Amino acid sequence: MSPHADKPALQLASFREVMATLKALPANPTPLWWVMALGNMGIMVAATAGSPLLLGRLIDALGDHSAFMRLLWIFIGFLLCEAFFRGVIVPWVMRDISQRYAVDLREAGLKSALQAPVPELLRLGTGAMITRLTRDVTRASDVFGIFGSRIMLLIFMIPATLVSLAFIHPMYLIPGLLVSFLLVPWIKRLVPLSNYVADRESEADARRNARLLDSIRGINTVRAYGLEKWSLGRTRESSWQALQRTGDKVTLLGLIYGESRIMHFLLIAGTMLISAWMLVNGQVSLGQITAALGLIAKLQFFLFDALHFAYNIQTGAVALSRAVALVRMGDKAQSLPIPADVSGPPEVEVRNLSFHYPNGVSVLDGLNLTLAAGTTTALVGTSGAGKSTLAALIAGLQHPTAGQVLVAGHDTATVSDVWTARQVTLLNQEVHLFAGTLREDLTMAAPEASDEELLAALAAAGLATGGVLWQRWLPQGLDTLVGAQAQELSPEVMQIISLARVILRDPPVLVMDEATSEAGSDYARLLEQAATAAAKGRTSLVVAHRLDQAVAADRVLLMEDGQIIEDGPHEELIAIEGGRYAQLWAKWNQPLV
Structure with a gap:
């Protein structure tokens, strides 16, 4: 799978272009929205990271009934708060904003297409344009609406977990650093490959859609000239190409799942080995071990959950880049002058x-x-x-x-x-x-x-x-x-x-x-x-x-x-x-x- 093959008619928008375009849309959040969203996120992270620490305190307080019951009620409150904010509030906020962006992106994309240079539109093709305005926008909205809260939680949970682990015992940072050392180069290889595979899949879908549109629009011509076999043949060819691109995606997903499981094993095994060594040497209690394992378990759940859905997330990012590229097609036309209309038949x-x-x-x-x-x-x-x-x-x-x-x-x-x-x-x-x-x-x-x-x-x-x-x-x-x-x-x-x-x-x-x-x-x-x-x-x-x-x-x-x-x-x-x-x-x- 060479990243230089099958060059698309319209290149992906860069990260800077995507952010600039989203910022210019009416759906761009206000400062008040950010304050409320970050506040909700802070409560969710505090409840998510705090519940393992409270569980460890509960175990250490087993001999003190009053302290145990007091911590138990606080622990239950943290769990309810985590479930409410993680399962209801934050996902609703992400879905709402992603759907608002989807409406604005479609409108901006159509407006850009109406203003873009006609030769560029013809070169892009009707099928590709429809795919970017519909499938790509929908995919980006769905992905970030569904996985956006998980991504945000992961971003905040990493520093919160590291601080909490260091508070329990600095030795617990070793497994995380080891896995990070292995994970970073792997992600660097994964991101461009995922971009390439996702873009090729979208281009294959666009090519198939274009040929289907051709066959439907020209059905009378196809019948008149007896071109049914030819029409079916080219549609079958483009459909098989789309299927092959989906096969590339499945292969990549298998690679992601396999490597993420290896990283998961190393993180859990490393944490348990360090816990056993420190427990034997009297450096930590059972409650502290429980808190550390709880923090690691939650972090690895969010981290490897994100890795498992890395292709979906990357596909959403590529779909967003494709849609934004269409939105920005009209930029060149908008920068060109518009003279006054001629008043009569011109030469x-x-x-x-x-x-x-x-x-x-x-x-x-x-x-x-x-x-x-x-x-x-x-x-x-x-x-x-x-x-x-x-x-x-x-x-x-x-x-x-x-x-x-x-x-x-x-x-x-x-x-x-x-x-x-x-x-x-x-x-x-x-x-x-x-x-x-x-x-x-x-x-x-x-x-x-x-x-x-x-x-x-x-x-x-x-x-x-x-x-x-x-x-x-x-x-x-x-x-x-x-x-x-x-x-x-x-x-x-x-x-x-x-x-x-x-x-x-x-x-x-x-x-x-x-x-x-x-x-x-x-x-x-x-x-x-x-x-x-x-x-x-x-x-x-x-x-x-x-x-x-x-x-x-x-x-x-x-x-x-x-x-x-x-x-x-x-x-x-x-x-x-x-x-x-x-x-x-x-x-x-x-x-x-």
Whole structure:
């Protein structure tokens, strides 16, 4: 298990980053909370450490009935106090604060994801993001809610026990020092290994979740192309990887349990040997031996209880670090400037733009291009030419390897993604409708819009009130439920709704990447007309899968192998004898035999 393999997309947050993030959350305890919590903890530690000392005094007072009964009642009081604070008060305090932190972490994580650079979110993946917002936060909250009181008790019990043992007889410190000498290097090896194993387990779970989401979202495509075996195969592979990571965890747990038992034996055996030697030499009484063994027994219980659950605790710490890393993703975006929104259609300029995938494959290399303000440009070309990559770079979904994308003179790499998203809207064939009514979905684009404005936008996008599509798919009109847990709408209706959102949002720049490709032939013309209308009045780039879309554009770009090989209005390009676009147009209009 090499700690350098399977490097995660988002590194763990450091201890300093975790503490700084937790301190900034609303759930961060107030000074009064700390006073009360430490007071409760002090009472619990005093009762826990004091009960063995009282038990030893009880044994030594067996010959004095009145002293024995007085100590017995005090001893019972200590036991009740220990049980109440250790079993009820302190665990409740820890669970309460951990649950408050969980709520704040989820909210902060979602807020950060909404502000984080989009390319980083895409690289992280939906599955990993969901895992960090749900499973990791829940695991951290559960672990520290359950084991937090034990950890705190152990931290306070160690000095309290050492002081008490030294008070009985300094010789009792020897077994503890011996075990500590052996324990410290073992813990130093255990912590990084536990970090590595826990992080790999979480990453494997995230990868499995991502593939399950892919299969569920693309179920129609999987069925259409007969990819059921392929989908099951990749899901099985990721599930086995997750199982193997769990196997690594079980192996590590076995190592922890085995070594902790050895340490436990050495501590108890050493204490008993020293007690026997001092008793024979008259240096301690039976009561003192009982008190010392009671203190050691309680300390070793807390210490080795923590060691037994060390992996759970470490897993909680790793889960917390993963969640905090997501929370801090938005820090970079928050530090970037947010210029004022542009007031009209801006010029979009691409300068010496290059993009290489991580495996070194070059898609674009030194591309230069200017989209004139307020014009519609159609981008055509064969599959793999680089059209979608260029669209994603202009929309800010990818960062260029080199070069610049300038919107209204602003380099999108040097401004906040929030600003870029407000200026540039990307519309593609993947449409997401938010769960709720159609009205709620549309008003996300224009919160102040009236019902009349919403209906007008739908009509402009091709979905008029009372039409066939309206009656079939939107029987309750704007009150029709859409999105998750509602009837799935047809592809063309979902595309129309997305076009209506564009009309309502009215972005200065619109990029449409084969946005109407999912429409059936019966509605293709309707959607193309709606897309053409939506592109008017703004700077638009249309990645066209149908050459009919290029006819209405002000300018047509033909791309091959990441380069623009032909550029001009549709009429001029088809007039070029032997031109590549003219050939494509002729083939497109060739009648079917």
